[in-house]
Amino acid sequence: MGHRSVILTLAAVSLAVVAGACGGKERGGAVGGASAAGKLEVSTAGWKTDFSKHTVPLSEFQSGGPGRDAIPPIDGPKTVSSEQAEPFLDDREPVLVARQRGAVRAYPIQILIWHEIVNDELGGRAIAVTYCPLCNSSVVFDRRVGARALTFGTTGNLRMSDLVMWDRQTESWRQQLSGEAVAGELSGKRLEVLPSQTLSWADFRRSYPHGDVLSRDTGFERDYGANPYEGYDERDSKPFLFNGKTDDRLPPKEYVAAVFVDENKPLVVPFSRLVRESAVNAASEGTPLVVLYKRGVVSPLDAAAISRSKDVGTSAAFDRRVGRRTLELQARDGGYVDRQTGSKWDITGRAVAGPLEGKRLRPLRHDQQFWFALAALLPGAEILG
Numbered sequence: 001m002g003h004r005s006v007i008l009t010l011a012a013v014s015l016a017v018v019a020g021a022c023g024g025k026e027r028g029g030a031v032g033g034a035s036a037a038g039k040l041e042v043s044t045a046g047w048k049t050d051f052s053k054h055t056v057p058l059s060e061f062q063s064g065g066p067g068r069d070a071i072p073p074i075d076g077p078k079t080v081s082s083e084q085a086e087p088f089l090d091d092r093e094p095v096l097v098a099r100q101r102g103a104v105r106a107y108p109i110q111i112l113i114w115h116e117i118v119n120d121e122l123g124g125r126a127i128a129v130t131y132c133p134l135c136n137s138s139v140v141f142d143r144r145v146g147a148r149a150l151t152f153g154t155t156g157n158l159r160m161s162d163l164v165m166w167d168r169q170t171e172s173w174r175q176q177l178s179g180e181a182v183a184g185e186l187s188g189k190r191l192e193v194l195p196s197q198t199l200s201w202a203d204f205r206r207s208y209p210h211g212d213v214l215s216r217d218t219g220f221e222r223d224y225g226a227n228p229y230e231g232y233d234e235r236d237s238k239p240f241l242f243n244g245k246t247d248d249r250l251p252p253k254e255y256v257a258a259v260f261v262d263e264n265k266p267l268v269v270p271f272s273r274l275v276r277e278s279a280v281n282a283a284s285e286g287t288p289l290v291v292l293y294k295r296g297v298v299s300p301l302d303a304a305a306i307s308r309s310k311d312v313g314t315s316a317a318f319d320r321r322v323g324r325r326t327l328e329l330q331a332r333d334g335g336y337v338d339r340q341t342g343s344k345w346d347i348t349g350r351a352v353a354g355p356l357e358g359k360r361l362r363p364l365r366h367d368q369q370f371w372f373a374l375a376a377l378l379p380g381a382e383i384l385g
Contacts, residue, residue: 042157049171054183061157061164061173061183062241068166069153073117078215079105082205085213088225090307091202092298094314095213096138098196100125104211106204107131109300111214112138113229114222116163116176118214119143119151127194128152132163132176133229134240136255136301137369138198141179141191160376161242177369177377178263193260195363198314199347200297207348225306233301233312239372247375249383257293257315258374258381260365261285265380270371273385274315278331281320282384289364290320290329291384292336294347315368318349318361 040051040058046068051058085108089095095106101123112118112131120127126149128141143150150167152174157164163176172184179191204211216224232240235251246252255271261284269280274293281290295313302309320327320338327338329345335352336345343354349361374381 047171049166049173049184051183053185053187055180055187056159056182058183060159060243062159062243064156064158064241066154067156070156071114071116071154072220073119073151073153074111074115074214074218075119075151077118077120078217079212080215081212082106082209085201085215088216089201089213090298091200092296092311093201093307094198094297094300095201095204096129096131096140096196097199097204097208097211098122098127098129098140098194100127100194104208106199106201106208106211106213108201108214108224109138109198110225110306111216111218111222113227113300113306114224115218115220116154117152117165128165128191129196130163130165130176132369132373133232133301134158134161134163135177135369135373136233136253137162137177137367137373138196139176139179139367140194140196142194143191145186145189145191158241160244160373161239162373162377175377177367177373193263193365195365196367197316197348197363198297198368200294200314202296203294203347207346207350227300227302227304227306227309229301230304231302233299233370239370242372242376244372244376246372247379249375250371252370252372254371255312255368256371256374257291257317257366257368259284259289259291259317260367261287261289263365264378265382266374266378268371268374268381268383269315269385270383271313271315271368275313279329279336280384281328287364288320288326290318290327290361291366292316292318292329292345292347292349314347315366316347316349317364317366319364320361322356322359322361 094109103123118129128143165174170185172181172186258266267284278293297314298309299312329336341355343356351359
């Protein structure tokens with residue numbers, strides 16, 4: 001699918017989502033809004049946001065098409081067992097996996113692509129599970145700020161093509177990729193990012209047989225399993241509604257793994273390198289780490305049906321210290337083996353055989369997304385190699 005076709009498809013998606021939203025609010029009022037908004041170029045009608053407080057230029061916000069919560073978040077999500085989810089998930093489909101206090105849950109991207117935010121609780125912790133299709137970025141947050149648990153929705157606006165969320169308690173606007181409130185009462189406050197990992201459905205079942213799964217029973221009628229952004233992940237194509245300057249060190253839609261030992265200067269490993277070298281040992285801010293890669297996970301943004309999309313693989317990042325040992329991992333026999341003990345590891349950072357069997361590597365804050373978005377929002381990103 002060519003670039004023009006993709007843009008037309010995305011425009012049609014915007015109209016379809018607005019028309020089909022349950023409880024979504026139409027955007028109204030003149031562009032510009034209150035004088036406190038300054039150069040804000042999206043509608044402020046109906047918003048109680050204090051736009052006099054902001055950490056980024058207000059002119060950087062753009063309308064994505066649908067209005068506030070016309071892409072509806074999921075509140076009070078239902079779950080099903082792995083056995084119950086089996087009929088609607090293909091082995092290679094991507095699921096975002098969150099673990100908290102012994103509880104493990106899979107969030108199928110085929111559902112997140114239509115809702116972008118899930119306000120949930122896992123292991124007794126209030127979390128927000130987020131996915132921005134335009135940046136292909138999946139991030140899980142602790143949704144508490146101080147003693148208050150916030151609930152999030154979609155503003156209908158973008159910044160650098162990335163989802164801008166809002167919280168119902170203060171109506172502050174927040175950047176999805178970083179978790180930072182960028183306009184409103186909570187400006188400057190960041191949500192804590194929680195470890196998460198994108199796995200194939202088959203690997204989730206294998207690694208977490210007792211984990212549960214976000215149900216398709218969301219209260220909304222959507223074509224789950226279909227990709228409304230068909231052909232969007234063409235590596236060299238221009239991002240949709242992106243008004244920033246692209247960093248030409250990599251193609252705009254190169255898949256990258258970003259490791260955040262320093263939250264303002266992530267270490268980036270392009271998938272084009274990981275395809276050749278499936279275990280990359282490195283260090284950041286004195287922390288020895290390894291970035292792992294595995295094939296067998298399809299893109300959610302390629303074919304019209306996600307299950308028929310191309311294989312792009314997935315990544316994970318871990319601290320490679322176990323006790324007093326610093327391990328060096330290498331890809332071997334469909335998994336990973338450390339040179340120090342010969343133990344075999346899997347993509348979840350668990351030793352499955354050898355002297356260290358049963359041990360787990362500590363997960364590092366890591367996400368994977370398109371290069372253009374990460375580079376625009378975190379220009380200090382360092383590309384490994």
